[in-house]
Amino acid sequence: MTPAPGSAGPVDNSQSVRSALATLPFSAAQITGGFWANYQQINRSVSLPHGFAMLEQAGNLRNLRIAAGLEVGEFAGFWFADSDVYKWLEAVGWELGRAADESLLAMADEAIALVEAAQLADGYLNSYYQITAPDKRWTDLDHGHELYCAGHLIQAAIAWHRAVGDDRLLTLTLRFVDHIYDMFGPAGRTETCGHPEIEMALVELFRVTRDSRHLDLAQLFIDRRGGNRMSGHAGYGPVYQQDHVPVRQATEVAGHAVRQLYLTTGATDLVMERDEQALFDAMLALWADMTERKLYVTGGLGSRFDGEAFGGPYELPSDTVYGETCAAIASLMWNWRLLLITGEARYADLFERTLYNGVLSSPGLEGASYLYVNPLQVRAGRYVRASTDSSSGAEIRRPAWHNCACCPPNVMRTLSSLGHYLATSSEDGLQLHQFAAARLDAQLSGQPLRVEIETGYPWDGRVAVTVRESPATPWALSMRVPEWCQQFTLSANGDAIAPLVNAGGYVVVNRTWQPGDQLVLDFAMEPMFVAPNPRIDAVRGCVALQRGPLVYCFESHDQQAGVDLLDAQVVTTELPTANPYDLLGGIMTIHVAGRMSDRPNSEPLYRPLDEAPPAASRPVDLLAIPYFAWGNRGMQSMRVWIPQVSAW
Structure with a gap:
């Protein structure tokens, strides 16, 4: 079993009618070392075997x-x-597309054989209905998740087809999709699924098969939304199910966050294939609403436990945030497609912010535990739920698995395919969007191009790109300048050059490259305070801390004796300092000058303003760690946003 040369990764837009940038073949972008290689190795050796064991146990x-x-x-x-x-x-x-592994292959073979054996003669496949209610297939589109499950099957089949060259899943998937087309195609029923997912999967299947029925069916499922027909789940109604407004008329992200973002991802895929401006305009409006009024500083999305949903504008509480891991991963998917269409760095910027913070906060550093929700503040005691599994008031924890285990395998598939999202190509050259030690291969006008990237990112801002193989004609090497970067230098073969930043937010160097040429982009990485929009009343008067792409947090583990994070303030007039420290496997910590308010526990909750004396305070040194690393030493209090002295 070997994949065809040049086989694509999760998204193949090589024949799409609307794209500014083209994805690289899956094997053409390989992470070779550093931060992300460590995560991929843990995913390979720990997380994936752990996942198989949990799927058996559950x-x-x-x-x-x-x-x-x-x-x-x-x-x-x-x-x-x-x-x-x-x-x-x-x-x-x-x-397995990255490297062979007999142990993983044996586990997967067992699972694939079960999927093959479970499929019915007419192509239908869903173990829940086949076991519990075989006479009720397709009777509960609002809640039944049959098409949702089919979408994930399609994506698995595509991965095995492209990365492994194994079509066992694809063969059975095509039978299932034929059945679905007969049921819900142009001559069939006019419903759609209560949980979007199959839309993006069908578009990607079309990119594999070039069978227009698959693209047509994806469009039908998107076009059928907005009739306020669905009954909702547990009383949540059509907004929860993404049935409250036609997709092209939507202007606000709303309802269940994962449903919303899987839907926009599928719709954006459709834009790439059908080049419909009205649909793309709706996507831009939704993205603007999300990023300007409903996005956490970590890239997290979904502020309400109730309905796992988006809240209203600026409704971004830190302690009761939902911030589901799957919503963050859905955001990665959507932003990647928007980047492919436009070539604009703002989508790669949000991808980066979300990946390092909103996604990476989920898995434990050991690779065998996961958060479902991702709070930005945890109080001492039992005040924040860890997942849908725990009742209100349960102590937050990072369990080995969840009863609703959508997030762990979502993290796994993101990490195993991460190289796909590093770079793209175009007729002009190569574009570098995310920074990791890697090897990249591309074809420009039929000629091979290879570069190697060395970097200590996200701890160090130096990114060195060395050309190993190059066409004889000029081409452009483009590297994203991150949104957080306030200062950087650029050099070619050791000589400083004036950077040219294009309208999309990329440094572009266009020249005839020779093997051995090296371009170095060096971002100044200094800790900085981040202020919230004052309309975010939950954190008004507070600041967050960021260094490079990493948002930081304060965990009670690291503070001086007697420091309660509820009473701590930071002094923003003194610059924070970053220091490497052998903590949690070797992370960079930040020291911040602060003050500790000595408030008596007996102080009343409320009293007249003229009777409230200023609280005495004393200087303290506060230590912050990257947000993604919190909760790995047992759960104590933690906060991302912290009051500044001038605001107390």
Whole structure:
């Protein structure tokens, strides 16, 4: 089993009608060392085997055995449990595309055989309905998740087809999609799924098969939304199900955050293939609403536990935030597609912010535990829920798995395919969007191009790109200047050059390159305070701390004895200092000057203003760690936003 030369990664826009940039073949972008290589190795050696064990323990694999008639028993877990198996299979597919692994292949072979055995003769495949209600297939599109699960199966099949050269999943998937087309195509029923996902999967399947039925079906599912027909879930209504407004008329992100973002991702995929400006205009309006009024500083999305939903404008509480990991990953997917269409750095900027903070805060550093929700403040005691599994008031924790386990395999597939998102090519040259030690290969006018990247990012801002193979004609090497960067230098072969930053936000150097040429872009990485929009009343008067792409937080583990983070303030007139420290595997910490308010515990909650004396305070040194690393030493109090002295 070997993939075809030049096989694509998760998105293949090589034949799309609307794209400024083209994705590289999956094997053409390989992370070779540093920060992300470490995460990929942990994902490979720990997370993926752990995921297989959890799928067995939770009953997901047994469900498929029962559906296949190999065992007798009752269905276990949520009715969409099959999707966790498919996401795990997708992750393994991309991982095997990076390098062979007999142990992972054996696990995947077992799972694939169960999927094959469970499929019915007419192509239908869903273990929940096959076990619990075989006569009720396709009777609950609002809540049943049948098309949602099918979407994840399609994506797994594509990963194995492209990265491994194995079409077992693709063969059975095409039978299932034929069945779905017969049921819901132009001559079939006019419903759509209560949980978007299949839309982006069908567009990608079209990119594999070039079968126009797959693209047409994706458009039908998108076009059918907005009729206020769906009943909602547990009383949430059509907004929750993304059925409250036609997609082209939408101006605000609303409802269930993951549903919203999977829908916009699929719609943006459709823009790439059909070049519909009205649909793209709606995507731009939704992105503006999300980034200007509903985005956390970590890139997290979804401020309400109720409905796992977006809140209103500027409704961004730190302690009761939901910030589901899957929503952050959906944001990566959407921003990647917007970047491919436009070539604008703002989408790569949000991708970076979300990846390093909103996504990476989920997995434990050991690779076998995950957060479902990602708060920006945790108070001492039992005040924040860790996931949908825990009742209100449960102590936050990072469990090994979840009853609703959508997030862990989503993290796994993101890490195993991460090289796909580093760079793109165009007729003009090569574009570098995310920074990691890597090897990149491309073709320009039929001639090979290879570069190697060395960097200590995200701890160090130096990014060195060395040309190893180059066409004989001039081409442009473009490197993103991150939104957080206030100062940088650029040199070629050791000589400083004046940078040219294009309108999209990239440094562009266009020349005839020779093997051995090196371009070095060096971003100044200094800790900086970040202020919120004053309309975000939950953190008005507070500041956050950031260095490079990393948002920092204060954890009670690291503070001086007697420091309560509820009473701490930072002194923003004194510059924070960054120091490497052998903490949590070797991270960069930041020291901040602060003050500690000595407030008695007996102080009343409220009193007249003229009776409130200023609280005495004393200087303290506060230590901050990267937000992604919090909660790895047991759960204590933590906060990202902290009052500044002048605002207390």
